[in-house]
Amino acid sequence: MIYLLYLYYADVAQAYPLLNLVQYQTVRVGLALVTAMIVAVAMGQRFIDWMRARQGRGQPIRADGPASHVLTKQGTPTMGGLMILAGIAAAVLLWGDLTNPYIWIVSLVTAAFGILGFIDDYAKVTKQSSAGLTSKQKLAAQVVVAVIAGVLTVVWMQISPTSPNLETSVAFPFFKEVLLNIGWFYVVFAAVVIIGASNAVNLTDGLDGLAVVPVMMAAAVFGIISYLVGNFLFSEYLQVHHVPGAGELAIFCAAIIGGGMGFLWYNAPPAKIFMGDTGSLALGGALGAMAVATKHELVLAIVGGLFVVEALSVMIQVAYFKATGKRIFLMAPIHHHFEKMGWAESTVVVRFWIVAAMLALVGLSTLKLR
Template identity: 35%
Template structure:
């Protein structure tokens, strides 16, 4: 709302233009969400107490753990609603609500919050710490993930950049040789005037490389380069053959430029990288330059796995005061930065990341979520005045997973959310070991309870796990340059 108000008033009040900047609005969204939590948190906690929506501590697992946590019985839960409401209200004020990626992320957030709310409500009404059955909860998560996956399969979020970038040239010396010997110009006599041999020195510096790219991009943008008589000796890639056979090459300007660029890559594979089609169904491997896993229709299944995995991993981590909230804030901070990076053509090109032009509003979304998370942590820190419940944990995990998917950094989530992966893995290892060997690996799973039962205080476990989460997030950001 305030975004459009700033747009409307900036002709008269130029200073308001600052509120159209994504970074400024992201900061304002975080602060607003945080303040909303501080303002309405106490009232919500009193309301939850009045409704007798307190946590039940189960005694049927480990007696020692029950003794450690028994004092928490009756603490209000379902406090995750505070995170959701504060974040959504902040987004209403500071974001562009017509940005489709923002709408998608918000829809997933609210849908998973609803699944968690139903689970919490049923459990509290039954006066026991069990709500929805595992099957019902998984069904809800799978449904949300399936809708998201299908939407992204049919409406891509990525933007193919048909023009050549600096990273698309494999060997500048080889390029200079090709240009200087006139071979390329001879293949395209109609566009020969665009290629100035003098502009291609044997070892171009950074300024000259930019000039060379400008000349080449003008070259591939003017007219159809392909002619069987001049390019008949070139083995065409299936992607280029399809563009030519379907007629897109001759009728669509962007398809023409893309085809021309691919034609250069097919003719001179040692000089140019190939165009990567269908990026929206490919998964980038972190740390490798333009290496993707093509999934096709299976990308929908992959999205479901990410959503179910991330939401459940955060849910499993939510067992100590402030643990899940603090770790989620760290992961959200990392993906907020990534969202801003991939929304910029220059930065994504420099780091060889997939360009997602609409992702700038995801930075505002991530900032609002981490601000709301910090506001909730104000009340959830030890000793907790309120628990987030599945309402918050499923939504937070889903939000992190959705950011990973929409920024096309899905596999990086394993590192960004490394702590959540460890917590979930500890449960899998414990269950598998007990079923196969009849023995437990840990004193109790998830892993944070193992350390509690080993004598660590709750605060020490939480702070040390936060440190681990921060190290994982920093490591993941460091890998962005490893290409």
């Protein structure tokens, strides 16, 4: 909004040199981060108290989880993802270029998945059960949203001046010009990326601060990626595929980081509020949509490797148990396995953060190692 106002009143702004800073993406990235953080922190304690009053006994705790969780987490309210989403919305609306289609596509996925997560959290709280919506209900809604986002991305890339067939191709990290054109099947691929990222982050969100920090790390990497692929000179130098307009997603990534920082202020152990599916489904979907928009879908699997491992641990556990009646892990997702082994919750969280940071750096290195 402010960026569009600046463009509309550009002649007037020339008289005030400080206002000219708004035209630079890097400046708006910083402003978006600060704005989102302020909004999330400002909601803070009043929002938490309001949620606690409305939710009563708070988020239901898994009966088969670590025994310490029942003592330390009982009564903690959920839906804290609303704090992050409010910060993102404020930051993007104020500092983003609202004429940019990628901003709206990623916002569509984030908002829709956030609403889905809210409905799921609401069902859990009202039923006082860790089971909210059925997996089929959630998957059906995710498929609809993700397919629409995939189609919109392909159509817009066909209109904009990108490389030939880039809109329906998959790029490979560590290779300069390798593109696999899969035609309109790419929409299915894009949907799988978005849905997979959303559910993987959702599965990771099981301990205080465990999911939000790796999400911020991934957002930081994709903020850099989006800025570079959106700039013709940088993309040419790094020999990555140029995606005109994708640079504006750096503002969205900064908003995720800022909102996440504001939320972490209250989610740090012991958490005063949980992110819930409201936040985890939305943030994961946002990362998936940005990976699709920047043509770095496979890089997301590296940057978000921690989320991939968490999701795989659940799939392996379920498949092995159905086949043999036995379990590979003491408990899935895998962060609970380490808790069952005797690791303190804070130990699991910090060590997983370290792994996420290393994977984020590996993913970022793919920009240069080509």
